[in-house]
Amino acid sequence: MVIGATGQIGRPVVDALTRDGWEVTAASRRGGRDAAWDEGVRTVRLDRSEGTALAALVGDGCDLLVDLVAYDAGHARQLTSLAGRVGSAVVISSVSVYEDASGRSFDTMGEPDGFPAYPVPVRETQRTIAEGGRSYSNDKAALEGALLAGGDAFPITVLRPAAVHGPYSALPRELYFVKRNLDARRRRVLAYKGESRFHPSNVRNIAELVRLAAARPGTRVLNACDDETPTSAEIGAAIDAVMGVEPQTAFLDGPPEGSVGQTPWSVPLPVVFDMSAAQRELGYRPVVSYAESLPETVAWLTGALGERDWRECFPRLAQRYPDLFDYAAEDAWFAA
Known part of the structure; x- marks a missing residue:
């Protein structure tokens, strides 16, 4: 059973498990299905906020429960209460649970001197933030804590992805370059010399990790990232290659100047995660590289955007980066 099956990660997870021989029940709020799924995939509606809905859906039990939308300790208790009816589980968390030696984390990025100085790369043994109550990251930490505290109920693999990319994203960072190219912008500016990582x-690599964890049940926490960490300049060049354009890129030595130079990857220090544990424990190898994944992402973004306002299409992205396409400021910067 896959909870959150029609989301960005859920679609390829259902596909990967089906191809691996699982009989999959795809649960989501609307009970929809992806056109790429095998006809044998069963689709059901699930609103987990209804206290007994998940337990009723699991019924007598399932061999594997994949939860892609678990958020906090309450959701963890929903899962662990199914002891005796679930063979094993795979649950998605987030790398945002990590903090550095000074207590800085994703939650402090916007504060003066608040950007975390993580080791490169970050291993799963890195300290994590306090559990529960204040932010998405705190709630994810509480989710992990409650799951692992009840981990003797059945084997639970917790996966921590980073900047998730691929079709059906509510926060498509690649839009920064894709929209500029669609708008025939032939100049752009990248902060930190374009070297941010x-x-x-x-999503297909995350699905592969889910597939491997399903075949090797265990209680563990693993990073869930690609095998490479391209710089912001390398990401732009790869997207340009897919779209067949060659814009001019200028660089700021330091941080963005207002909105100029700001991208969803503009970070002053590297944020890189170690994947050796997943390789060692699951035999993980990425099924797609960043560059190989881009044609699918670019095609989906182009179709989703169409003639619509990008803020209407992707409100979460607009909320986080309201000035992502401030062309007037860029033109003024170039003129100066």
Whole structure:
């Protein structure tokens, strides 16, 4: 059973498990299905906020429960209460649970001197933030804590992806370059010399990790990222190659100047995660590289955007980066 099956990660997870021989029940709020799924995939509606809905859906039990939308300790208790009816589980968390030696994390990035100085790469043994109550990251930490505390109920693999990318994203970072190219912008500016690195996680690689963990049940926490961490400049060049354009790129030595130079990858220090544990424990190898994944992502973004306002299409992205396409500021910067 896959909870959150029609989301960005859920679609390839259902596909990967089906191809591996699992009989899959795809649960989501609307009970929809992806056109690429095998006809044998069963689709059901699930609103987990209804207290007994998940337990009723599991019924007498399932060999594997994959939860892609678990958020907090309450959701963890929903899962662990199914002891005796679930063979094993795979649950998605987030790398945002990590903090550095000074207590800085994703939650402090916007504060003065708040950007975390993580080791490169970050291993799963890195300290994590306090559990519960204040933010998405705190709630994810509480989710992990409650799952692992009840981990003797059945084997639970917790996966921590980073900057998730691929079709059906509510936060498509690649839009920064794709929209500029579609708008025939032939100049752009990247902060930090275009050398920022923020580890990406392709949905198909996350699905591969789910598939491998399903075949090797165990209680563990693993990073769930791609095998490479391209710089912001390398990401732009790869997207340009897919779209067949060659824009001019200028660089700021330091941080963005207002909106100029700001991208979803503009970070002053590298954010890179170690994947050796997944390789060692699951035999993980990425099924797609960042560059190989881009044609699918670019095609989906182009179709989703169409003639619509990007803020209407992707409100979460607009909320986080409201000035992502401030062309007037860029033109003024170039003129100066």
